[in-house]
Amino acid sequence: MKKIYFTVGPSQVYPTLFKYLYKIIKEDIPSLNHRGPDFKELFKQTTNNLRMLLNIPDSYQIFFVSSALEAMERTIQGCVEKTSFHVITGSFGKAWANYAGQLGKNVLKSDLLYSKIPKKAELICITQNDTSTGVWIPMKDIYNLKKKYPEKLIAIDIVSSIPYVDIDYKYIDVAFFSVQKGFGLPAGLGVIIVSPKALEKTEKLIKKGVVVGSYHSLKNLSEKAKNFQTPETPNVLNIYLLNQVIKDMLKIGLKKIREDTDKKAKDLYEFFDNHKKYQPFIKNPRFRSPTTLVFDVGTESEKLRKKLAKVGFIVGAGYGDNKLNHLRIANFPSHTSKSIIQMLKYI
DSSP, X not given: OOOEEOOSSSOOOOTTHHHHHHHHHHTTGGGOOTTSHHHHHXXXXXXXXXXXXXXXXXXXXXXXXXXXXXXXXXXXXXXXXXXXXXXXXXXXXXXXXXXXXXXXXXXXXXXXXXXXXXXXXXXXXXXXXXXXXXXXXXXXXXXXXXXHSTTSEEEEEOTTTTTTSOOOGGGOSEEEEESSSTTOOOSOOEEXXXXXXXXXXXXXXXXXXXXOOSTTSHHHHHHHHTTTOOSSXXXXXXXXXXXXXXXXXXXXXXXXXXHHHHHHHHHHHHHHHTOXXXXXXXXXXXXXXXXXXXXEOTTOHHHHHHHHHHTTEEOEEOOGGGTTTEEEEEOOTTOOHHHHHHHHTTO
16 A cells, blocks of 8 residues: 655655656666766755755855754854844744854843844744744744844744745744755755855854854855855755756746645645634644644544554654644645545545
8 A cells, every 4th residue: 555644754755756856766876976077067056956946046055964953053053142032933933042052152042032032142033934833933923023133133944845835035034944845855965055145144252252163054054055066075965856846846837836834734624624623723824834734633642643553544643742632744846635634534
């Protein structure tokens, strides 16, 4: 029986992935010398295609790291001397704040995006789409925050919303994601998008004697990226796969991908809005994620997940304390309307 993974990460792989895996073996991609011309060309192609897909300005640099969790740490190290401010809408926002504390920073937190940001806060950290709760923060709200506090850096976690989320980068200093969700790839690769202003902050910290990291500091990543390289031997296989999937998405067009995502999200939310027993966890539609949807099913999460698994649909449990009360359903480009409609028939 073929399984379809609606888990929120890792999730269903992109449909063309297996074709590219065969090509990887045939062309010995994992054996590429990461200091050689072939890898440099792969780095250049992948970052250029990502710029094209996501409309990333040429002045912003793109770095490859191991994961989004690493990106949280790199962002704190590279952009904060003393104090960071964290908007908490779920467990991943909490994790980012915890890492900042472990790095010795003064951590300020709020569960409201519209809180007054203290003057001493240098960096505002926002989990734009928190996978644990399904809370989505509209980008316009984040832009308004930057307009209100233009002197502060803003970093956003877009792990669960990329490539769907549409970003105007002039309001964003750091954005990062990993590839096992919206891009439908194996886990093990993170991407950081960094503004000139964020890199200027790193340089200022270095001049003050602040430790900004070692081989994977923003400064070192930046210097290597200028030559289309990484500081260490990277996940060449996943970078190659990312480039191929991006090229597939460019052929489809991000406009079409977003329209399809909206339609699938509408079908899912309408189903649960009208269900007699189960309801969307986030009540205000404005803050409902279109890509990682969370539903309150009472105490029936395990029963429903087992029922769906028997017919090939693998759905996520709730996160943390809500493990038994929630279903979490992914809605990424690798998921089809047909499979969603089929799955809903069994709920």
